[in-house]
Amino acid sequence: MKLVCAKDYEDASYIAAKNIYTQMIKKADSVLGLATGSSPVGVYKQLIKWYKIGDLDFSDVTTINLDEYRGINRTDEQSYYFFMQRNLFKHVNIKPSNTYIPNGMEEDCQKACNDYDAIIKKVGRIDLQLLGLGENGHIGFNEPSEAFTGKTHCVDLADSTLLANARFFKSLKDVPKQAYTLGVESIMMAKKIIVIVSGEKKADILKKVLYGPITPLIPASILQVHPDVVIVADEAARSAL
Numbered sequence: 001m002k003l004v005c006a007k008d009y010e011d012a013s014y015i016a017a018k019n020i021y022t023q024m025i026k027k028a029d030s031v032l033g034l035a036t037g038s039s040p041v042g043v044y045k046q047l048i049k050w051y052k053i054g055d056l057d058f059s060d061v062t063t064i065n066l067d068e069y070r071g072i073n074r075t076d077e078q079s080y081y082f083f084m085q086r087n088l089f090k091h092v093n094i095k096p097s098n099t100y101i102p103n104g105m106e107e108d109c110q111k112a113c114n115d116y117d118a119i120i121k122k123v124g125r126i127d128l129q130l131l132g133l134g135e136n137g138h139i140g141f142n143e144p145s146e147a148f149t150g151k152t153h154c155v156d157l158a159d160s161t162l163l164a165n166a167r168f169f170k171s172l173k174d175v176p177k178q179a180y181t182l183g184v185e186s187i188m189m190a191k192k193i194i195v196i197v198s199g200e201k202k203a204d205i206l207k208k209v210l211y212g213p214i215t216p217l218i219p220a221s222i223l224q225v226h227p228d229v230v231i232v233a234d235e236a237a238r239s240a241l
């Protein structure tokens with residue numbers, strides 16, 4: 001793993017965005033694995049800036065999102081579908097048919113997961129996966145558990161995740177209790193992984209992810225064995241190192 005030291009959130013966002021920029025310049029039809037949450041918002045803002053001045057072209061890019069809440073409608077502002085439209089897709093020339101997010105409204109868990117895995121298989125290997133880091137060490141919605149997960153599956157969200165994400169909802173009880181997420185195995189298949197980590201709240205978990213044992217109790221610790229991971233962390237996130 002390579003740790004890149006950024007000054008603050010803005011700097012971390014710029015550095016992570018530059019990695020995506022490089023990927024898209026190298027391969028116009030890149031497959032990008034995308035994330036939601038607060039961490040990637042600055043990255044998307046920077047990519048939009050470069051698109052608007054004509055430096056980036058999304059017309060041949062395909063995107064695979066990590067996760068989606070289960071039972072949430074696409075028109076719901078808190079859905080990750082809505083998040084992606086608002087924060088990236090509607091601002092760039094990506095083809096809607098080239099953007100994929102698990103179907104949160106599919107009630108049949110097995111079908112939702114199988115459908116998404118079929119899409120991942122069809123699209124091919126992710127060239128660059130962007131990740132945030134949950135305060136409990138989760139990646140996507142792969143929560144701490146007894147074993148690393150494989151492919152797309154339905155998760156019961158951890159209490160700590162419900163609490164951390166409550167800030168986006170009216171109240172804690174409005175946070176969906178389940179989600180569909182890419183499994184750890186699918187994330188690890190990406191050719192390159194960029195993790196953006198910002199803020200003091202992530203400091204303790206970042207230390208464990210970087211220097212602790214590899215354990216499914218801290219899902220992101222598996223990144224230690226991926227051949228090409230760049231962790232971009234700002235000063236606050238590095239304060240426990």
Ligand code: GLP
Nearest residue numbers: 036037038039132133134140141
């Ligand atoms: C969320 C998402 C993750 C995200 C993480 C961190 O629940 N499912 O993909 O990386 O938690 O979120 P944030 O960036 O808001 O701290």
